[in-house]
Amino acid sequence: MKYIENCTVNKNEKIIDDIYRMELKSNKIVKDSKAGQFLEIKVNNLNYPLLRRPISINEINLDENLLVIYYKTVGKGTKILSQVKKGEKLSVVGPLGNGFDTSYEGLNIGIVGGGIGIAPLVELAKSLYQKNNVNIYLGFNDKPYLINRLNELSNIVKVSTVSGSYGYKGFITEVLEKDIKEGNLDLLYACGPKGMLKKIKDIAKEFNIRCQVSLEERMGCGIGACLGCSIEVNGQMKKVCVDGPVFWSNEVNLDE
Amino acid sequence: MKYIENCTVNKNEKIIDDIYRMELKSNKIVKDSKAGQFLEIKVNNLNYPLLRRPISINEINLDENLLVIYYKTVGKGTKILSQVKKGEKLSVVGPLGNGFDTSYEGLNIGIVGGGIGIAPLVELAKSLYQKNNVNIYLGFNDKPYLINRLNELSNIVKVSTVSGSYGYKGFITEVLEKDIKEGNLDLLYACGPKGMLKKIKDIAKEFNIRCQVSLEERMGCGIGACLGCSIEVNGQMKKVCVDGPVFWSNEVNLDE
Amino acid sequence: MSKKVDTSVNLNGLILKNPIMTASGTFGFGKEYEDFMDISKLGAVVVKGLTLKPKKGNKTPRIAETPSGILNSIGLENPGVEHFIKEELSYLKRKGMTVIANIAGNTIEEYCEMARILNDTECDAIEMNISCPNVKKGGVAFGTDKDVVYKITSEVKNNLDKPLIVKLSPNVTDIKEIAKSVEKGGADCLSLINTLIGMAVDIKTRRPILKNNIGGLSGPAIKPVALRMVWQVSNTVNIPIIGMGGITSIEDVIEFLLVGANAVAIGTGNFINPAINSELVDKLEEYLIDNNISNVNELVGKIEPY
């Protein structure tokens, strides 16, 4: 079930540079949410910016009825979001999308994230950890974040930065590829920039590993009504907002 | 000289019902301002609402570099203004308009205000009081405001309310007319709803008293460039934003 | 609410329990909104634009945001008219809803064939989109030439017993002229406006934001143009008008009724508030009660121009 809910902002703080963390109080959406789903947030109550902004769920906190999100300020909408104060209310539609398929046990799992795409991996790790052996691979440009939280929810976290300021210097897919070659990953999950997803899709194909990728697409409605986000999946039109955002990497075309 | 200035909001508080008072810190505009002039305020930094809002100067406080305004929440712009917090900044253009002509001494002056039109009369009374005998006439629907402040700046303040909750029950123009008949007013100043201004114009004409009225018009630029606010004054096109907002009542047509 | 008000409207024989409709292409086939409201409250549902055969539409990105508006270049992705009849129509009819099928074709004959097919179904009326700016061989020419508009309207009408609504493109020099041709062609009702043609640019990549380069502009930004066109057309023709373009509030609804719309449709507004359609049904009733208006039709065309 999807809801429109007026959520009170419980916290809104800068994490590093242009990345912010927000806690939203929720009574309805929080109860139906799962890893990999997203919210459509109206950043103010004006007709400008007009559309809601799609933001992934970072964590579902059922004890305190909180939905946590991480977002990067890239344009008008996210900049306005970063100025919202504790106690203010935001209109949120959710939970949206299919989420990750986490019905697995006893597997060697690789979770790969890049940049702001790391946000939804926390709830994902939560739902896989302990039932599986969870290896997390995180790629940053320069400054890492969320590493401590993910350490609590996995067997190992490996980090790379392009600048070399932390962890391996280079792309995280290089670390992943090395591990796959040496070790034994049964299943991959990935979220991050398109270039990274392409590379992971190729790796998954080469080594014949199943891989779920979370995609982004410009959205009108977020609920399957406008067909703004349709992509071809296995020859059929699928909506990123309801049939995704998570797809099997071998079924989607990432080259366009 | 007109300026664009980023003014910090020093105070923003509700006075009664839908009437708010705001103090703006100003270093430039405040120095060149006079009674009857106005400001063009951008209520947020978005393209919606698009235009600046014209608001009269209520008081000029040169000691503390403050511009005070009173405003009524009638639509989107003023509603957003009412939510601005102390410490935030607003882009203000001003001082705009001709202001009242206050170059008079030793006269029996009547200052008449209705509703939110009372706001600019404070600075006006300040500039006339003590050089003249200042009688103030204020008309409200129900709840009065600014009476105490105006009492400090005048010889007498007379008040009416339509509801009868305070002062004379009825229109303030009735009180004014009675005083004119009995006493001896040499000069009138008026600001308020069009209906009130029309009545005062008629009274001024009947008793042959000179009268300055402050008008409102929908504005584009506020600085004389767009011709959005042009009205015919004595057969010539005049701009409310630069040639006004104050005109001699006998020269303007208030019937349209 | 104790007092009863009459919100029903009669669009030349097509009776709606209230004048609040959904705009084609923004409400899917209705189901998508069922988590947010009881869709059977609505005056009518106009479904996504249908073509004779299924269509995959344009490549993404298909949506771009603009100041108080959006551009779309969906390109009429739809499962085809047959699929609609089999899978979607009966579901909506079982809920007792008034369903309007929006159709788009590449040739007059295609429009006529779809009209014939839909004529034998439970759908309540057909809205003919002669204005979709996204399909290269399609809409544009049909919607902008008054003679073609007359021809297509009269031919489709000949193939149809159900009410025919013709939806106009705003991308024309003289909307009144087009509206007159539609009326002459025998349409029962007009619907306006479709989207204005626009473009958005990404200065970082130096490419258009839409893969289709251009798209249709909708949302609050276009409301002034829509109001003007509805007003001009309502002063020109005698058939009823469904007004749309940028509606996001009850005040917007009243504005459209005042300038002469007999009913209104909400498009982009659904994306901002997915419950807007049913909220507007309630708010319209409240507005009528608060303003002592017993029948919504009393508002239609009641603007007093200068």
Next chain:
Amino acid sequence: MSKKVDTSVNLNGLILKNPIMTASGTFGFGKEYEDFMDISKLGAVVVKGLTLKPKKGNKTPRIAETPSGILNSIGLENPGVEHFIKEELSYLKRKGMTVIANIAGNTIEEYCEMARILNDTECDAIEMNISCPNVKKGGVAFGTDKDVVYKITSEVKNNLDKPLIVKLSPNVTDIKEIAKSVEKGGADCLSLINTLIGMAVDIKTRRPILKNNIGGLSGPAIKPVALRMVWQVSNTVNIPIIGMGGITSIEDVIEFLLVGANAVAIGTGNFINPAINSELVDKLEEYLIDNNISNVNELVGKIEPY
């Protein structure tokens, strides 16, 4: 700024030191903005639309706000072309500015007469407004019929030695066709877009907000339509284009240049930020430096469509 960049543009012989201009009707005769900036920094000033005789314009209200836009129905209030020449032109020329006189007429002969009068002055070019939607007997017909557009352009050009810029109305079915007629008629440059025709309604009084009932829509709301039209026209004609419609930021300026505008004009943006024009001159220079572009013309038309 140490590095030097070249911001000058050549509009078919009319050379501007930078491509930032003011849009007619939004910048008065220039003086109004002198408290806010050094107006001599601007590429050119396009003055308020002039008519042969002084005009009082329409009744107020003449301005209405709409979502991310405004409607205006000034109705060409102006002191007449003779007054302009005597009182305003020399002042601007003494500041070394490039001054473009915008003209509007009721007949082709009136346009020609104004062209002849202005030809003998110091003004640098003439922008012919064939699109003002506010004057009932005027603009509309001229700007929307391609044959009339050809005729008026060529006749005015015959009466003029100075560069002739023709300003197009967006309220047409096919802007490319009109642009071609203007080019064929011998114009040196095109300017687009003028305002879209719109309407705003006050539901409390049940009257239009504008005394003129309808008005011209400008501001950010129309930017997508303006970009699309500039793009289409720049792909159609070979004369330079001055692009405008909703510019309020340097990003907007770059968008217009990319889709093919050789220069840009800022209209409604002046009302929101009265210093915007001179700020954009600085920001354009910064943008070029930051992006390692040595000449602004390198941006013109550099969009890569799909």
